[in-house]
Amino acid sequence: MRVAIPSEADPAEPRVAATPETVKKIKTLGAEVAVEPGAGVKSGILDADYEAAGAVVSGDAVKDADVVLKVRRPSATELPAYKCGAVVIAIMDPFGQQAALEAMAKAGISAFAMELMPRVTRAQVMDVLSSQANLAGYRAVIDAGAEYGRAFPMMMTAAGTVPAARVFVMGAGVAGLQAIATARRLGAVVTATDVRPAAKEQVESLGAKFIAVEDDEFKQAETAGGYAKEMSKEYQAKQAALVAEHIKKQDVVITTALIPGRPAPRLISKAMVESMRPGSVIVDLAVERGGNVEGAIAGETTAANGVKIVGSSNVTRLAASASSLYARNLYAFLETLVDKKAQVLAVNWDDELVKATALTRDGAVVHPNFQPKTAA
Numbered sequence: 001m002r003v004a005i006p007s008e009a010d011p012a013e014p015r016v017a018a019t020p021e022t023v024k025k026i027k028t029l030g031a032e033v034a035v036e037p038g039a040g041v042k043s044g045i046l047d048a049d050y051e052a053a054g055a056v057v058s059g060d061a062v063k064d065a066d067v068v069l070k071v072r073r074p075s076a077t078e079l080p081a082y083k084c085g086a087v088v089i090a091i092m093d094p095f096g097q098q099a100a101l102e103a104m105a106k107a108g109i110s111a112f113a114m115e116l117m118p119r120v121t122r123a124q125v126m127d128v129l130s131s132q133a134n135l136a137g138y139r140a141v142i143d144a145g146a147e148y149g150r151a152f153p154m155m156m157t158a159a160g161t162v163p164a165a166r167v168f169v170m171g172a173g174v175a176g177l178q179a180i181a182t183a184r185r186l187g188a189v190v191t192a193t194d195v196r197p198a199a200k201e202q203v204e205s206l207g208a209k210f211i212a213v214e215d216d217e218f219k220q221a222e223t224a225g226g227y228a229k230e231m232s233k234e235y236q237a238k239q240a241a242l243v244a245e246h247i248k249k250q251d252v253v254i255t256t257a258l259i260p261g262r263p264a265p266r267l268i269s270k271a272m273v274e275s276m277r278p279g280s281v282i283v284d285l286a287v288e289r290g291g292n293v294e295g296a297i298a299g300e301t302t303a304a305n306g307v308k309i310v311g312s313s314n315v316t317r318l319a320a321s322a323s324s325l326y327a328r329n330l331y332a333f334l335e336t337l338v339d340k341k342a343q344v345l346a347v348n349w350d351d352e353l354v355k356a357t358a359l360t361r362d363g364a365v366v367h368p369n370f371q372p373k374t375a376a
Contacts, residue, residue, distance in 0.1 A: 030343025153187020
C-alpha cells in the first residue's frame with residue numbers, strides 16, 4: 001500500500017496533509033509513504049524531517065499511489081497523475097462544484113470529502129471543520145487586535161484609565177466560541193449571538209453575554225446534526241434590528257456564520273458598518289463563502305468610514321498548527337479504511353463514515369447530495 005502526500009497546487013495554500021508524526025503512524029499501517037519535495041515547507045516541515053520519519057521524498061510521489069492525502073480538492077491538472085482506483089482524501093468543497101466532481105469521477109478515483117464527516121462520537125477526531133475553525137476563531141481575535149488601535153484589556157495607570165475593548169462575536173460555533181474565549185483572555189468585554197438555542201449556555205459559560213431575539217422560532221433553530229437552520233425573513237429582520245443597535249457600541253465584531261451548502265448569510269449591512277465608530281474593526285471569517293459583511297473582500301483588509309473590514313484567511317496564516325491538526329484528522333480516517341492484520345486498503349463501503357464522505361467511486365458521483373439531477 002502506497003500513500004502519497006503531494007504539494008498543494010494552489011500557491012496560496014500553505015498547509016500540508018501529513019506531518020512527520022502522522023507519517024510514522026501511517027507506516028505502522030504497513031504503508032509506504034511518499035512525499036513530494038517541498039510539500040511541507042510552508043508549514044515549517046523540511047523534506048529531511050519527512051525522511052527522518054521514514055517517508056520517501058520523490059517528485060513522482062502520487063504515481064501508483066493507492067491513497068493520496070491532500071488539503072484541497074485535486075485540480076483538473078493534477079488528476080491525470082493519479083492512478084485509476086486511487087483513494088483521494090481532502091477538503092473537497094463539493095457544493096456547487098458539479099464539473100469538478102464529474103472530473104474526479106471520470107478520472108476513476110474514489111474521492112472522500114473530510115468536511116462531510118458526520119458529527120458522531122467516533123468521528124470527533126476526524127472533524128476537520130472543528131479543528132480548522134478552532135484556529136480560525138483564535139486568529140480572528142489576534143488579527144482584530146493587530147488592526148485595532150487600542151488595547152483590549154482595561155488598564156488603570158497613573159496617566160488615566162484605558163477602557164476595555166468591546167468585542168461582539170456573531171456565530172457561536174467552534175470558531176465563534178474560540179474567538180469568545182480568546183477575546184476574554186485578552187481582557188475584552190465580550191458579547192455574542194447565534195440562532196441556535198444551545199449556544200446561549202455555551203456563550204455564557206465562557207463569560208460572555210448572549211444577544212438574540214429569543215422567540216418561538218429561535219427555540220427550534222437547530223438541525224438534528226447540530227447545525228444552524230436558515231431562519232425566516234421575519235426573524236432575520238427582528239434579529240438584524242437588535243444587532244444593528246448593538247453593533248453601534250462595539251469596537252470589534254467577528255462574524256463566523258456559515259450554513260453548509262449555501263452562501264454565507266449577510267449579517268452586517270453597509271449601514272451597520274457606517275454606524276460603528278471610526279477605528280473599529282470587523283473580521284469576516286465567512287468571506288470565502290461570500291461573506292457575512294457587506295463590503296468584505298476575500299484576501300483583503302478594506303476600510304469604510306474609518307472602520308476596517310478584515311477579509312483575509314485566518315487558518316492559512318497558522319499553517320503549522322493547522323497542518324498538525326488536519327494531518328491527525330486525516331490519519332484517524334485513513335486508519336478506518338485499512339485492514340490492520342493484512343495491512344492493505346480495505347474500504348468498507350457500508351460504514352457510516354464512508355457513506356457520508358464518499359463523493360465518487362467507480363467512475364460515478366455516488367454521494368446522494370451531489371448526483372446529477374435527471375429529468376423526470
